[in-house]
Amino acid sequence: MEKFTVHEGLAAPLDRSNVDTDLIIPKQFLKSIKRTGFGPNLFDELRYMDEGYPGQDNSQRPLNPDFVLNLPRYQGASVLLARRNFGCGSSREHAPWALMDFGFRAIIAPSFADIFYNNCFKNGLLPIVVEEDVVDEMFGEVAANEGATIRIDLENQLVTRPNGETVSFEIDAFRKHCLLNGLDDIGLTLQDAESIRAYETRRMEREPWVFQTP
């Protein structure tokens, strides 16, 4: 997994609440058996005027000129500013894969759906919860200043807003540690293999049926 320490990047505002994972990456693109290549289809239905399908040459498709990520001033954005309950809906990890593949490294919103939030961390994408009125002000700051950037310092848990003020954010210590060091969860868990085996032995006595197949 890619490390995340400090990131400063162009911010793009997605002014819409309850953005669901179907909207982030529509289901026809879930048919891929890879983890990469989803970027061109991020927000496919909002981004293009036609209906997308896998394996298409996306460069030939008509773009929706009004969609925020198509505006020239947001090209190259790497921090997504979003509204409440971002990432609701299905558990598809294709959503963070698509956001990462497009170039986003962090998302700032007043709240996230649980599974999406969790999936982001597995992929080095940092979801940051910031109070709703502050997010609202940041939307204003980004709109008012072309080229506005946001800086994120994970170690110190600080977001620097376009207006220069800093906001602190909460993050679970374990997730922070993994992200800062780019650690692979599985490897870490396997260091506890003995605890897992000991647990299985205890469980097998109490609930043997759990371990049997017909």
Add this chain to the structure above:
Amino acid sequence: MAGKTLYDKLFDAHLVKQRDDGSALIYIDRQIIHEVTSPQAFEGLRLAGRQPWRINANLATIDHNVPTTPFSNASEIEDDTSRIQVQTLENNTREFGITEFGIGDPRQGIVHVMAPEQGAVVPGMTVVCGDSHTSTNGALACLAHGIGTSEVEHVLATQCLIAKKMKNMRVRVEGQLGPGVTAKDVVLHIIGVIGTAGGTGYALEFAGSAIRGLSMEGRMTICNMSIEAGARAGMVAVDDVTIDYVRGRPFAPAGAQWDQAVSYWRTLVSDEDAVFDKDILIDAADIRPQVSWGTSPEMVVPVDASLPVPSQEQDPVKRTGMERAYEYMGLEPSMKVSDIQVDRVFIGSCTNSRIEDLRAAAEVARGRRKADSVKQVLVVPGSGLVKQQAEQEGLDRVFVEAGFEWREPGCSMCLAMNPDRLLPGEHCASTSNRNFEGRQGNGGRTHLVSPAMAAAAAVAGHFVDVRELEKAE
């Protein structure tokens, strides 16, 4: 010290290790696998040279991509990418020695229908699947929730998940449900009350006399949509209904183990003095048959109501959301629900494709015919076994005589990954769980309803109050 909630008990019973940083390693008893969210997980195992930790903890089937017209071999799936996913799962399960209910196996079906049906999920288990509606299994007093693909790989490799304890919320529905009011209406009503983010960060327990009065199928419908209320997991405590449901299922314990299991399962209830972080009380008598009108499951109204007016909404974020939903749905504020015309009807999905759901739909369809204005009515059983059962009861004939199409099991038009889908602008009465934009086909407009309400809409050509229909008999 306060007592424990059902969720506390399940969590504690699976705790392998509490880490200093607040995260915990919890043991996973059962993982269900399907073709869409697993290929990258198996690939990850292969690349790292890892083997599954406990092969028999896993059970696989195909559902999202399968056509619902008869086919007998993966090579008959026309869509290249769908076929590749189905074949990839076949190859992966074979390579790693995991049991798969594949094409032609009567046990094949939607993951969340198949697993409880097989007894592959029993009370007290932790259950995961790369699919958010895994919460369905919580009806069996399990801790069951959806996970992402990285976690599918993590569970395959370690049989554990890194978890953080959720908060406890109880939703009590007390009293008697009115006639024509089903589990689907109860859960849509609950979502309408708490909102689609109301359960975020919580494990939900559904309780109260109205919930206890439901069958296992009904409880599964309710737990299924916990995720639409923002909660990863929803559950119902063990009672006689739970135990009767599990008895005799293929993977369930038998003989002396059965008694041992039952006495443990009986403890899987929240203690009297357990404290919930949030406790919500709903009067069953307030619940009427529901219809969703917008693009989020919380945008729901009773069938005899009219649609809400955005300008009356105080919250600006919600107001914008409503305006956008009206535009997408092509509907007007204040219009009556019964004035919404329906182009297609979908009866199926992990929310409502079990035998009881099909019986409820058939009850309405019996002796009636689909309206001419309705282009298609799909009835898609949740599994091969549900299909067999329905056919034994003659439900397939009832549907066919009513002009409905009787299909093969799968997810079908719930998310339109297979050829079953809406055309742009079409309105669909659907028994599924999500009404997001484009969910059932690009530009399609979904209205979430119960199976009886869906069948009634198919017959009338627009939404009707199923209670009125019953009276007309």
